[in-house]
Amino acid sequence: MAKITYIEHSGKSHxxxxxxxxxxxxxxxxxxxxxxxxxxxxxxxxxxxxxxVKEDWFNKVPSKTEGEDDMLDQAFEPKTNxxxxxxxxxxxxxxxLIVSLPEKQA
Amino acid sequence: xxxxxxxxxxxxxxxxxxxxQLGVIGLKCEIIDNLDKAGGQCIELYPDKPIYDIPxxxxxxxxxxxxxxxxxxxxxxxxxxxxERVQEISNENNKWVVKTNKNKVFxxxxxxxxxxxxxxxxxxxLLKEAEKYEGKNIFYSVSDKNKFKDKKVSIFGGGxxxxxxxxxxxxxxKVTLIHRRDEFRGAPHTLGEIKKLEKEGKLTIKTQxxxxxxxGDKNIKFINIKNNEEKVLKIxxxxxxxxxxxxxxxxxxxxxxxxxxNKTITVDTENFQTNKKGIFAIGDICTxxxxxxxxxxxxxxxxxxxxxxxxxxxxxxxxxxxxxTTSKDIQNLLGIKTK
Numbered sequence: 001m002a003k004i005t006y007i008e009h010s011g012k013s014h015x016x017x018x019x020x021x022x023x024x025x026x027x028x029x030x031x032x033x034x035x036x037x038x039x040x041x042x043x044x045x046x047x048x049x050x051x052x053v054k055e056d057w058f059n060k061v062p063s064k065t066e067g068e069d070d071m072l073d074q075a076f077e078p079k080t081n082x083x084x085x086x087x088x089x090x091x092x093x094x095x096x097l098i099v100s101l102p103e104k105q106a
Numbered sequence: 107x108x109x110x111x112x113x114x115x116x117x118x119x120x121x122x123x124x125x126x127q128l129g130v131i132g133l134k135c136e137i138i139d140n141l142d143k144a145g146g147q148c149i150e151l152y153p154d155k156p157i158y159d160i161p162x163x164x165x166x167x168x169x170x171x172x173x174x175x176x177x178x179x180x181x182x183x184x185x186x187x188x189x190e191r192v193q194e195i196s197n198e199n200n201k202w203v204v205k206t207n208k209n210k211v212f213x214x215x216x217x218x219x220x221x222x223x224x225x226x227x228x229x230x231x232l233l234k235e236a237e238k239y240e241g242k243n244i245f246y247s248v249s250d251k252n253k254f255k256d257k258k259v260s261i262f263g264g265g266x267x268x269x270x271x272x273x274x275x276x277x278x279x280k281v282t283l284i285h286r287r288d289e290f291r292g293a294p295h296t297l298g299e300i301k302k303l304e305k306e307g308k309l310t311i312k313t314q315x316x317x318x319x320x321x322g323d324k325n326i327k328f329i330n331i332k333n334n335e336e337k338v339l340k341i342x343x344x345x346x347x348x349x350x351x352x353x354x355x356x357x358x359x360x361x362x363x364x365x366x367x368n369k370t371i372t373v374d375t376e377n378f379q380t381n382k383k384g385i386f387a388i389g390d391i392c393t394x395x396x397x398x399x400x401x402x403x404x405x406x407x408x409x410x411x412x413x414x415x416x417x418x419x420x421x422x423x424x425x426x427x428x429x430x431t432t433s434k435d436i437q438n439l440l441g442i443k444t445k
Contacts, residue, residue, distance in 0.1 A: 039223045039354050041399060045151035046354070070291040073264050074229060074351035078286060078316075080334055106229060106353040 002095040006033050006051075009103045018090045024099060025049040025085035035101035042086035044068060048106055049085040050075040051099040061088055061097065076102050108185075110136045111419040112216040112412075113204050115192050115359075118146020120389030120404030121220035122175040127412040129182035130428075130436045133419055136212060137184055138204075140191040140225035145172035147222055147390075148401075150352060161402055171401070181441045191225050193358055195385075202384055216415040219371065219380075219387040220408070224356035231262075231348050235320045243326040244346045254279045258342050260329055262317060263349030264289070269296040271347055276303050282310040282341055284317070284331055315339065320346075359391075367393050377414035378407045384418055386411040 004027055005015045018027035028036040028049075040046035044067055053061055058081045068087055072078045085099065112128055114121045117139035128135050141150060148157075148168030156165050166174075190206040195217065197203070204212040228246035230236065236244055248254075248271060255278045261268050264285040269292035272283040283300065290297050303309040318332035321340075329343045356369055365372045365381040370393035373379060378386045388411055389404035397403070416425050430436050 040147065040151050043152055043155060045147075045155070047351075048353070069287065069289065070265075073286060073291065074353075077232060106355075 002090050002092060002097060004090070004094065005096075005098045006035070007098065007100045008033075008035050009101055020091050022090050023086050024051065024088040024090060024094075024097070027090065028085065035105070036085060037105040038086060039106075044071055044084060044087060047071045047075040047084060050078070050102055050105060051083055051085045051088075052079060052081050052102065053083050053088075054098040054100070055081055057097050061094060076104055076106060108136060108210070108212045110134050110212065110214045112136075112218050112415050113138065113202070113212050113214045114218045114220055115139075115204075116146060116220035116222060116389070116391075117141070117144040117186060117188070118220060118222050118389065118404075119148055119171055119175055119401050120222075120408055121146070121218070122172070122179060123405045124218055124220060124388060124408030124412060125179045125182060125184045126175075127409045128415060129179060129184070130430060130439060131412060131416050131425070132435075132439060133412070133416060134182075135184060135218070136187065136214075138187045138190050138192055138206060138212075140189065140227070142188050144176055144186065144188075145169070147354075148172050150226055157401070159400060159402065181439065191357065195362055215384055215418040217385045218408070218411060218415070219359065219385065219391055220389045220404070221356075221359060221387075221391045223354040223369070223390060224359070225354065226352040227355050227357075228348075229350040229353045231317060231346070231350075233317060233320060236346075239320065239322070239326055239346070243322070243344065244348065246348055248347065251275060251278070254345055256280075257344040258282075259345045259347060260284060260341055260343045261347045261349070263351075264291050265349060265351065266292040266296070267349035268292065268347075269300060271349070272309060273299055273303070275347075276300075276309040282312060282343075284312045284315050286314065286316050288313045312339065312341075317346075370397075373407075376410070378411040379414060386414070 001017055004018050007013045014033050016031050025038050037048035039048045072082050111133040112135040114135050114137045117137045125135050149172050153169040190208045192204055193207045194205045201213050202217050254275055257279050259279045260282045261272050262284050272281050275281050304311050314333045315331040318330045321328040326343055328340050330338050330340050332338045371380055371387035373387050373392045375394045378388050380387050388407035390399045
């Protein structure tokens with residue numbers, strides 16, 4: 001279990017407990033946090049679950065696998081700390097993770 | 107005006123199998139899709155990725171699934187209308203009239219919405235000022251390359267479309283290829299050719315840069331691109347081509363007066379009819395208590411909706427439930443020679 005904080009583009013923040021094994025995307029979708037569309041359902045095929053991982057967390061979360069950067073090319077305003085939240089699998093080590101949501105997903 | 111028994115919107119797996127279920131009960135359908143080919147998300151998003159939950163098919167890719175579905179509906183000679191998006195629907199004398207963005211008009215007692223998450227459309231540039239130049243100096247696809255002859259063209263993107271057009275236009279235009287990182291995902295062979303052209307000074311590549319602003323009045327004069335270190339480069343530009351892939355947009359469906367729940371259409375699980383008689387929604391675009399967004403659910407939904415379509419298209423005939431294994435009628439429709 002990890003406490004994950006999602007900060008909407010407006011600044012509104014949501015902190016929720018997400019079970020290990022779920023993705024950061026699923027944590028948001030299952031708790032009705034607006035700003036993550038996840039159109040493809042988590043198959044790393046659409047870039048609409050794009051988040052910015054808070055800088056001090058960026059190197060602590062599991063690193064990108066092949067293909068994630070290809071999808072991030074197509075995301076809305078990708079930055080160096082951009083990730084697809086469907087690829088971030090929650091574990092105890094991610095307790096306290098903070099992600100910011102882009103202005104829009106597409 | 108094209109008359110048919112059912113108009114299917116969306117040529118994804120759900121729409122394709124629905125054409126089969128309509129076909130075996132003797133109904134004709136026309137399928138409209140905004141993509142240039144059948145398959146929907148399966149072909150556009152994950153053609154090579156394996157799917158493991160199609161009943162009786164332990165593993166197949168999105169492309170294989172699409173091919174097999176097309177093979178399965180081949181006997182029915184279904185008409186496809188690709189590169190067209192349904193724009194408006196209206197009701198005339200108890201029949202639905204459907205108009206596409208290419209002004210093709212269909213009429214039918216039934217509309218089957220199998221639109222997934224919406225239609226695929228090019229992802230557009232984010233800058234406000236980009237809208238002003240769209241279709242004039244900014245393009246998301248190329249219809250006539252001669253427009254760019256002897257012009258300065260800035261191409262954005264790292265995939266095949268960006269690479270292919272950079273290569274092609276470098277023969278007739280002054281091309282700058284801009285991508286947000288050093289790695290390109292397009293075909294290595296094309297990339298090799300482009301790198302060669304760059305060495306020969308026939309094309310410019312700027313990586314780790316993204317579009318920052320556009321300068322111009324009636325037409326674009328310059329674009330400014332910025333890298334992660336906030337360094338800005340000004341590039342003289344006549345045309346911008348942007349290739350950031352496709353996104354899914356619900357589009358006009360939201361304006362048809364259907365009961366919606368967060369980008370999905372609510373349906374009755376008896377026949378997958380929406381709040382409007384004769385309009386059905388199946389697959390990922392429909393919702394009801396317990397809905398699962400699985401391909402197999404879309405297949406089931408299409409089969410049940412087809413029965414209601416039959417009742418509406420053939421009000422004077424009785425619907426008979428039959429098995430493909432034993433029904434001579436169905437086997438005739440499938441073109442199978444029975445002994």
